[in-house]
Amino acid sequence: METEFTEAYQRTSAEGRETECEKVANILDLVIDGEASTDEQHFFNSHIEECVSCFESHQKQKLLKSIISGHLKRVIVPDRLATSIKARIQETV
Amino acid sequence: MSEQTGKQLSKEEKDARFEAELLPVLAPLYNFAYRLTLDEDDANDLVQETYLKAYRFFDYFEQGTNAKAWLFRILKNSFINEFRKKSKQPAKVDYSEVEGYYNTDDVEGEGGVATTTDMRTESVQDLIGDEVASALNALPVDFRTVIILCDLEGFTYEEMAKILDIPIGTVRSRLHRARNSLKEKLEEYAKSMGYNS
Numbered sequence: 444m445e446t447e448f449t450e451a452y453q454r455t456s457a458e459g460r461e462t463e464c465e466k467v468a469n470i471l472d473l474v475i476d477g478e479a480s481t482d483e484q485h486f487f488n489s490h491i492e493e494c495v496s497c498f499e500s501h502q503k504q505k506l507l508k509s510i511i512s513g514h515l516k517r518v519i520v521p522d523r524l525a526t527s528i529k530a531r532i533q534e535t536v
Numbered sequence: 537m538s539e540q541t542g543k544q545l546s547k548e549e550k551d552a553r554f555e556a557e558l559l560p561v562l563a564p565l566y567n568f569a570y571r572l573t574l575d576e577d578d579a580n581d582l583v584q585e586t587y588l589k590a591y592r593f594f595d596y597f598e599q600g601t602n603a604k605a606w607l608f609r610i611l612k613n614s615f616i617n618e619f620r621k622k623s624k625q626p627a628k629v630d631y632s633e634v635e636g637y638y639n640t641d642d643v644e645g646e647g648g649v650a651t652t653t654d655m656r657t658e659s660v661q662d663l664i665g666d667e668v669a670s671a672l673n674a675l676p677v678d679f680r681t682v683i684i685l686c687d688l689e690g691f692t693y694e695e696m697a698k699i700l701d702i703p704i705g706t707v708r709s710r711l712h713r714a715r716n717s718l719k720e721k722l723e724e725y726a727k728s729m730g731y732n733s
Contacts, residue, residue: 472712476686478693507719511687514665515672518570520563524580528559528587535588 467497475504561604571684572615586611609699671721679714
């Protein structure tokens, strides 16, 4: 029956054969955001030492994050906002 | 779920604590409101409403806990409610339903950036800033939100999950997709400026 085949097939394609690079891709954001566990971080570090393409995607992802935090301008808060908040609070209570 | 912390504060105590603990968050909160609404008046209203609610529910706020995350959460909820009212959309548009949706057509009428640009550093910096802002603004609001919370405001995944009322796994996948969309937009821009990948 097809079920046996499908099951076996799914096992190898979905979980069985995750390459190191795929694992790295899966935890890339965690690493960038400082959310990786110690084990994940170790695995990641040792992999990118020898894998150029993962090293490069790490560089790119880091760059993206630093562009956001470094170049995105913060809008300036209107001068009167704090005062009008306090005034409205006093009116409503 | 925070319980009311027993004793009621006097009005003076409440006002003093409110000012000391919540008002310092005004700048990031306004910035978040602006990035959500993309309109200064709406951002103003949203922030005022957020602080009014925060004041009303201040007894439920536990001193010393994360005031910034608490306010961001209130603002995000107000935004969703306001947005719903204004746009008269079906009562609840679940964020996850629109996650795959991503419109590349309505971006600020292409060709806005001249290809011959003065390359002195300041103007390049400005240009990058503007381009990052417009790339970000062109993302769907739920993608925009996670990027701002994570990369600009530095919230942890756990805090983001609380602010947005979604599981951490969803935070992760949403952030991942948001970054991919943003990367695509910025790569298009880099190419138009003569940089190749």
